[in-house]
Amino acid sequence: MVKILIKEIMAKPVQARTLKTRAKLLSAAQGLIEHSGYEALRVEEVVLKAGVAKGTFFSHFKDKDALMDQLIGARLSEILTEIEAGPGPKSASEMVAALKPFIAFATSERYVFDIMLRYSGAAAISEIGPIAQTFMQHFELFLKWVTDPALPTRATIAPELLAEGISAFMIQAMSLNFCALHSSVSVEERLEPYLEAWLS
Amino acid sequence: MVKILIKEIMAKPVQARTLKTRAKLLSAAQGLIEHSGYEALRVEEVVLKAGVAKGTFFSHFKDKDALMDQLIGARLSEILTEIEAGPGPKSASEMVAALKPFIAFATSERYVFDIMLRYSGAAAISEIGPIAQTFMQHFELFLKWVTDPALPTRATIAPELLAEGISAFMIQAMSLNFCALHSSVSVEERLEPYLEAWLS
């Protein structure tokens, strides 16, 4: 009885083999993506390169999108962490400049952008994945920026609201980038007036 | 020679049969959706109900998503047209109320919301479909609203920018609705403070 209780509390044991297989799958996928991009990735190729059976893939990842969540989420998090390490922006213009690497990756492929949006919020707390976590991460970052006195902002608006707004405008600017009618302007050029208007 | 030129200028002739088949496919799809929603739709079921072969479906629609673009786009356009017919909002609160039917449909299924976002901008002018058109339609609507003196807005911001901002916040509010961490608040409740802050 005690044993059963302990078992329920403990995380289920993971064999070293599991970690090894998982690492093989992730690195195979990463290699393929570096060669041909995210959209072109095929599960078949991943398992072939990793040297495992197809079924193994799906016992490590719920579906193909879950792998994408891992890979894209990891990259987004790396980029955000780098941005966090930099100085806080003192203007809308500097903010756009700081966000440039994030925007560059998120708009590198339409597919990447779509996956990012689709996984930005999880339907259940227990399903919060890497991409959803980066949304929390960039909310924290924006909150830090707007509460820094170095950045002049509208005092009448709650910092949390300001931060969420930055996120909304960033996504809007990236969305319009994929639209033929608006693609003459770069994401950054479009984002700056939004933020200027929102923050001051 | 003249004939060839004329042919090039003319739209390619469409047989009555084509329109009939297309109508059969659309109504079959509509019927299935009314019964089980958008996500559950299967091409196989559509052609079965319409009484045509599978290949026929794909000579009428580029792919399954193109059918969804038609169906969802048509519904969105209907809703927007009804909203347009109503009175312009005199406050952020009234604006949210006016948008309620649009929001209700767009968030009725996660799948519907995803398709809407994916088709909101077309990669090429020639590919602008029904959903992309509704985005132009709601931009026009928002522009009409913010230029109406009955709605007090920040005069320092260009009306076009204000209109795009409303769109950005509406999408942000709907996105967060699908996120477990934020689903305790309704889309409308979340949208209102955004618009309040943005417009005044």
Next chain:
DNA sequence: CTATAAAATTGACCATGGTCATTTTTAGAC
């Protein structure tokens, strides 16, 4: 070392979207 239960892996198989060479139908010329 052996037995055994749990964990991990396997690959044949399925579900579903999508293609294309072939066949059928239609419109128009004579």
Next chain:
DNA sequence: GTCTAAAAATGACCATGGTCAATTTTATAG
């Protein structure tokens, strides 16, 4: 009517993501 070329429709077939009963591997108790 009948001939012909273009348009439309067909369904066998393919591509790819995903499932699951059966098998192999691992950890561990005795």
